[in-house]
């Protein structure tokens with residue numbers, strides 16, 4: 001019996017690894033990276049990164065820039081020949097409105113910009129992690145941060161800026177295939193999503209009990225603003241231990257699955273190479289319309305693409321606050337480091353399934369005994385039938 005069990009487990013593992021390798025060979029995109037498309041010289045004030053992710057019948061254009069408020073723009077077209085076009089003099093002028101296009105315009109299916117607008121800091125005197133009304137003056141990532149040149153590495157880019165004696169860094173990665181990052185929270189990504197990590201490293205807090213809040217704005221080109229954040233339960237697996245919630249910022253009504261999404265696990269980490277104790281829960285507010293003209297205020301990339309028709313783009317802007325830390329937890333001053341990671345993509349946000357390891361263990365633990373029972377049942381049945389057959393023509397009594 002033990003030998004049969006072992007064989008069966010080995011067989012199951014084989015099946016699972018085959019299924020997994022088949023799944024790994026799923027949809028892919030060809031990536032090409034272009035810096036400052038169409039510009040004769042590096043522009044003053046920061047590079048514009050363009051990653052083209054070519055699919056079989058569509059193209060995703062990822063654009064990333066620190067001109068204006070740092071932003072990631074994701075444009076999906078339903079052709080494989082779409083191009084990014086930039087009117088550089090206007091892009092670099094004080095008013096970039098309408099200076100970046102994706103052509104042909106008729107091929108654009110959806111466009112979503114994630115704007116990193118402000119970093120808020122408050123003194124959590126009572127350790128309740130509730131934001132008071134009197135915050136410290138916010139850091140506007142557009143005006144109060146000095147952004148350095150973009151560091152490129154393949155289809156990844158890092159933007160860092162100096163603020164409050166430390167640095168804030170945004171690390172973008174675009175992927176051509178499904179996979180997972182090596183560092184926690186090890187988010188699952190697909191060929192239709194990119195990942196941005198935000199790091200607050202060595203900032204001088206303005207109080208010993210300071211906590212930080214990141215304000216994000218999402219702007220869209222179509223009729224479906226990102227007006228809802230849904231929270232799903234996730235499974236506690238070996239990829240993101242002890243975290244049970246995934247947040248998805250999407251349009252409440254959707255647009256047939258073609259629109260943008262922002263997805264994160266509700267965790268930040270207090271060290272660059274975290275252990276379990278360095279995980280810190282994060283929370284978010286409901287999306288709401290920011291005061292004023294958010295797109296004009298953001299300027300740069302978001303305004304360049306979405307600000308085309310006067311103020312029309314302003315209606316598509318919604319903002320949320322992502323706050324780091326909960327009541328009773330260590331303050332920022334403890335490690336003077338925070339990192340938080342999110343996916344930005346189009347279509348259906350990826351969902352964690354049980355990992356192959358867990359599935360194989362479960363299958364071996366539950367499946368094998370069940371299968372053995374089943375096989376045993378079949379064997380007993382066959383034996384009975386054979387016995388019945390050999391019993392000849394006798395009819396059962398009753």
Ligand SMILES: *[C@@H]1O[C@H](CO)[C@@H](O)[C@H](O)[C@H]1NC(C)=O
Nearest residue numbers: 028029030031054055056057
């Ligand atoms: C990606 O590139 C490979 C090799 O250059 C090519 O065979 C394949 O057709 C390309 N796929 C797409 C979707 O363009």
Ligand SMILES: *[C@@H]1O[C@H](CO)[C@@H](O)[C@H](O)[C@H]1NC(C)=O
Nearest residue numbers: 095096097098296308309310
């Ligand atoms: C910016 O430029 C656009 C298009 O050229 C124009 O419609 C808009 O009025 C300008 N905005 C400001 C504040 O100058």
Ligand SMILES: *[C@@H]1O[C@H](CO)[C@@H](O)[C@H](O)[C@H]1NC(C)=O
Nearest residue numbers: 077078079105106107108109
């Ligand atoms: C691409 O999308 C546009 C706008 O949604 C639509 O009018 C057009 O027919 C689509 N083209 C293809 C080839 O699907």
Ligand SMILES: *[C@@H]1O[C@H](CO)[C@@H](O)[C@H](O)[C@H]1NC(C)=O
Nearest residue numbers: 123124125126128130132133
């Ligand atoms: C902190 O707690 C004290 C005493 O309960 C209260 O008076 C004060 O308003 C609280 N401060 C904040 C910022 O919540």
Ligand SMILES: *[C@@H]1O[C@H](CO)[C@@H](O)[C@H](O)[C@H]1NC(C)=O
Nearest residue numbers: 027055058190191192347348
């Ligand atoms: C990614 O987009 C392609 C093309 O639209 C689609 O066929 C594929 O199913 C999507 N993959 C995921 C994981 O959403």
Ligand SMILES: *[C@@H]1O[C@H](CO)[C@@H](O)[C@H](O)[C@H]1NC(C)=O
Nearest residue numbers: 204205206207208209333334
């Ligand atoms: C942060 O903590 C250090 C020691 O851990 C302390 O010296 C410093 O004063 C604290 N910073 C603030 C702003 O209180």
Ligand SMILES: *[C@@H]1O[C@H](CO)[C@@H](O)[C@H](O)[C@H]1NC(C)=O
Nearest residue numbers: 131135215285288319320321
């Ligand atoms: C984020 O928090 C700040 C400070 O409380 C507030 O002024 C702002 O309106 C909030 N933003 C959103 C989108 O809730």
